[in-house]
Amino acid sequence: MNTHPNTLFGKLSLSAKWPLAALALSVVAASSVASAANVAPSAEDMRLYTIATAPSASHLRSDVEKLVSFGTRHTLSETASDTQGIGAARRWIKAEFEQISSACGGCLEVITLADTVTGKRIPNPTEVVNVIAIQRGSTDPKR
Numbered sequence: 001m002n003t004h005p006n007t008l009f010g011k012l013s014l015s016a017k018w019p020l021a022a023l024a025l026s027v028v029a030a031s032s033v034a035s036a037a038n039v040a041p042s043a044e045d046m047r048l049y050t051i052a053t054a055p056s057a058s059h060l061r062s063d064v065e066k067l068v069s070f071g072t073r074h075t076l077s078e079t080a081s082d083t084q085g086i087g088a089a090r091r092w093i094k095a096e097f098e099q100i101s102s103a104c105g106g107c108l109e110v111i112t113l114a115d116t117v118t119g120k121r122i123p124n125p126t127e128v129v130n131v132i133a134i135q136r137g138s139t140d141p142k143r
Helices: 012-036 043-052 057-069 085-103
Strands: 109-117 126-134
Touching: 043 057, 057 085, 085 126
Parallel strands: none
Antiparallel strands: 109 126
16 A cells, blocks of 8 residues: 555545545535535525516616616706706606505605705706615514
């Protein structure tokens, strides 16, 4: 028997041992994954699958196309128009959030948060309005 420290399994060299070790680990890992695949996920895990499959590519495309249709959403753009600029975009997204909330029985709190800002890129005082949808948890809704 060969007892040299750089050989394994008789005449296999140290460099030949690594592919065998990787193969052995792959077999062990594959059998572990197969065993885990036979275990049904918990109810909480199933909710994650539902969430992950909910987005629709066509709906996302439609949303992006709608946002593009406003021409610009620049902070200093039109705020009074119903079809152009940041004002139209924020009214549209607020209406979208409200529609989603209505469909889920009022699950969203839709608010606007406004502030007048000035700065290097905003030379004149300008009202900036954020539209926010909040979905409160059931365990600790104030958190």
